[in-house]
Amino acid sequence: MVLAVYFTVRSGFVQLRLFPEMFRVVRSSPGTAPDGRKEISSFQAFAISAASRVGTGNIAGVATAIVLGGPGAIFWMWLMATVLGSAAFVESTLAQLYKVRTETGFRGGPAYYMFHGLGQRWMGVLFAVIITVTFSLVFNSVQSNSIAGVVAMSVDSAGLPTGWLLNTLIGLVVTALLGLVVFGGVRRIAHVAETLVPAMALLYLLIGLAVVVLNLGELPRVLGDILAGAFGLREFVAGGAGAAIVQGMRRGMFSNEAGLGSAPNAGATASVSHPVKQGLVQCLGVYFDTLLVCSVTAFVILVPEPDYGGDAGAQVTQVALEASLGGWSVHALTLILCLLAFTSLLGNYYYGETNLRFLDADPRHMTYFRAVVLAAVFLGSVAPLPLVWSLADAAMGVMALVNLAALIPLSGTAFRLLADYTRQHRNGLDPQWSLAKMPDLRNVRCWGEAEGALPEEVELGHGSPLGDPVLRDEDGRPPEEDGRERG
Structure with missing residues (x-):
């Protein structure tokens, strides 16, 4: 948080000053890759990062923050997202600067700017290992478990049987769908993400808008509850303000992932004419995730004046939505959650792929990796995962520390x-x-x-920490370097 404040001041409040510019550059046209096809556009890179950012945490996580911290947690969530926008800008601008060319476009991320920018091979390797395990395996297990859980809730509400057989069927379907996408490479991931993410967001925002319109008179009260919970004297005396601050900041940080080092892996794939352009686009992604999607969840929950006891996670959102719109909304929320979780599977997988290529670009090993990811997704759909959540929280903390340690010297x-x-x-x-x-x-x-070439102190004679993965395409072949100035 302190570092994000420094980035905000040093950049002249870039996340606010250039806010209109973010919408212009997200429409930038991509160049042509060495294989003759279009490179990843700025919007497609935005969609890949949004696919990972916007997950079940935007529904279940916000509900948990309100349950534990009260309505005031939402204000601190907003504040955290606004400040962290500067960290998202810095890390994605650096990812663009130090990206590498492949036959199909570009690849990069924190591991790459740690290695090429700082010359710290060990740091890049450490980060690549942590993010690959955390996102592609652990988080994807959690997302598939969430899909199985919400589908089971919807099936149960319809009076149909649930149990391990249903979860197994769900796991097989999700694993098969994910396999069809990930074996198609980054272009297919980008195309699916740019289709599903806007559709998912629009569907959820329409439902949230319906709740707001039907309860328009409640909006002043909801905003009052949020501000009172954040600054009210009664909350400070009772200690509730502390819980609101902690939960809101935690929700803001882990929802938008700014500074964590995950989104730059997607930002580096974009074909843009200036590194700053994708830094601005990824900053916009923070706002999209927290100030838009998470805020919709908050209003849906707070409009019916809920009792914060009893339910937890997505159940809170489900109960609140049913109270405003009726029983059909339970099934609509199930569809939304499935879309959220599936797009998160895609984004999380890609983060692992790009970092594994940093370590080893052997195409046979990528096939093994995809098989392991699909196995983790299937197992996640049939197993309870409380221990996995604990491991994920610890791994994310280490990942953020490593990334921020690299951002400090490179931010200039x-x-x-x-x-x-x-x-x-x-x-x-x-x-x-x-x-x-x-x-x-x-x-x-x-x-x-x-x-x-790399400087002498880090030159390995190959071009990457563990061989020559950095400049190879998805088939393991080195791309042709055409010397074009376009990023």
């Missing part, structure tokens, strides 16, 4: 890029960047002919 470079972008934007130009503008930067491989 991100702010130099921001100054260049702001200067061009102020002059009415569509900002462009190449390494010729900052020739002192080393190991920048995708922004002009000055793409260089």
Whole structure:
């Protein structure tokens, strides 16, 4: 949080100052990859990161924050998202700068800017291992378990039988669908994400809007409850304000993942003309996740003036939605949760893939990895996972510490890029960047002919920590370097 405040001040409040610009650059057109097909667009990269960010936590997690911290937790969730937007900007701008070229486009993320930017091979390897295990295996098990759980709730409400047989069937279906997507490569992941994420968001926002319209007179009271819970004297005296702050900040941080080091893996895939463009887009992703999707959940829960005892997680949202819209909304919420969780499976898988390629690009090993991920997804749908949640929380904490330790020394470079972008934007130009503008930067491989070899202290003779994975495509072949300045 302290580091995010520093990034906010140092960048001149970039997450607020350039807010309108975020909507312009998300529509940027991509370039052409060495294989002749279109590279990943800025919006597709946004959709991949949103696929991972926006999951069942946006429904179950917000409900838990309100149950434990009261309505005031929502205010601190909003504040956390606003401040953390600067951290999202810094990490995704750096991911764009230090990305590497593949036959199908680009790849990058914290492991890459730790290695190429800092020259710290051990740090990149550590981060790559942690994020691969945490997101692709642990979190995907949790998401498939959530899908099985909400479908079972919906089936039970319809009076049909549930049990291990239903969970097994759900697991097989989800695993098969995920396999069809992930074996198609990053382009297929991007196409599915850019289709499902907007559809999912629109469906959920329409339901939330229906709740608001039907209870329009309750909005002043809901906003009053949120502010009173965050700042009220009675809450401070009773100790409730402390719980609101803790739960709201925790929900804000783990919902939007800003500073955690996950979203930059998606941001690095985008084909843009300036690294700052995708930094702004990923900052917009923080707002989309927390200020929009999580806020809808908060209003749905708070409008009926719920009793915070008894239910937990998604059940709180389900009960509140049923109270406002009727029994059909239980099944609608099940569909939404399934879409949320499935898109999270895609985003989480891709984070593991891009980091495993940092470690080892052997195509046979990628096949084994995909098989392990699918096995974890199936097992997650049939097993209770309280221990897995505890392991995931611990792993995410370590991952954030490693990433933030890299951002501190590298953030100055991100702010130099921001100054260049702001200067061009102020002059009415569509900002462009190449390494010729900052020739002192080393190991920048995708922004002009000055793409260089690694410095002697980290040069391994191969191009990556454990072989030569960084500059290979999805089939393990090295791409052709065409020297184009386009990122």
